[in-house]
Amino acid sequence: MSAEERRESVIRAALSEFAHGGYRGTSTEAIARRVGVSQPYLFRLFPNKQAIFVAAAERCIEHTRDAFLAAAKGRPPEERLEAMANAYGRLIREDPEKLLMQMQIYAAVATAEAAGDHEFGASLRDRWQSMWDSAHVELGADIEETTTFFAYGMLINTLVSMGFPPTQRNWEGIYEFARAGVGPQSFGAPAAPSP
Amino acid sequence: MSAEERRESVIRAALSEFAHGGYRGTSTEAIARRVGVSQPYLFRLFPNKQAIFVAAAERCIEHTRDAFLAAAKGRPPEERLEAMANAYGRLIREDPEKLLMQMQIYAAVATAEAAGDHEFGASLRDRWQSMWDSAHVELGADIEETTTFFAYGMLINTLVSMGFPPTQRNWEGIYEFARAGVGPQSFGAPAAPSP
């Protein structure tokens, strides 16, 4: 297999492993095992562990952006918000590693930033901004709407990550965002969170 | 010093250390050094590393809840949203470890939940729910408002953690939430995020 193909396999394996273990909690040994190569060989493909993490993290954010774009594609503007919200709900339900990895990314970047390392997060900020901008354009470039869209998304991320059960009555209102779309005005009393 | 007082010192030291390093990235040695005791002695005060993390995490969430309660106290209902938003903005600006620790908690709980360990996050879910409920009551028990309040808070957490600069023009709109209060309707064009 070519080095480029191997690198691709490593990125996919790393995305899974880092999602479940976080940056520090994942060994390069575990990634290598999943790829089916020896642990030292990873360091012929990537300079160090951090580079593997960043490559996997970039991929994760790009994937989310692409899900938004795919959901909006070919749809009339007024349907896009709901379609994108649905797509995101589907994404984190069917591919929970993507949400898990998101949370690991935020924690890892926060750690680096606090330590004064602004290099680590640079490419990830770029990807994140690109995701935001793509959603912003598809939603019709209404600032309020885009902001609310992401704000609710981040709340969902937190609640799902913390393990608040989606089956709980309270929770349904929030989850509704991802399933049937939209911002605060869509929440009525029966959809009561807490949370 | 009594064991109880020592435990208190450990919790405070652990909050700082875990905030900066995360669960896996923080050694019990670092915590012990900060407290000024030997590393093995920590294991006379707590059963294991995980218990220290949980105690520090509980403290962190309680502190945030208390900040909301203190901000709302004695204020007429219509001023509370802004007061609580201001208080949260002040909290994460003046005490960034509290935000950092929040992000480490979300990642750590997500990791445990994904691994099938629902015990780890149990007490933290309780604290989080208590924080939500307290805010909900103070805000006047309007579901839509409480949900939006937390949604915007979570977006702020993410943006600040990722290192999007608060000085950037784009960012001001979001930051405005924490500084001058409120939900989406307070965002005008000049406050444009992205992000």
Next chain:
DNA sequence: GTCTATAATAAGATAGAC
């Protein structure tokens, strides 16, 4: 209540062969 000594082992990375 607190320490020293230490067991046990895991992890990132390099060297060098094939």
Next chain:
DNA sequence: GTCTATCTTATTATAGAC
């Protein structure tokens, strides 16, 4: 392109003394 061997260091936790 890929492996084996290995260096080096870090880390949680226990045993037992004072």
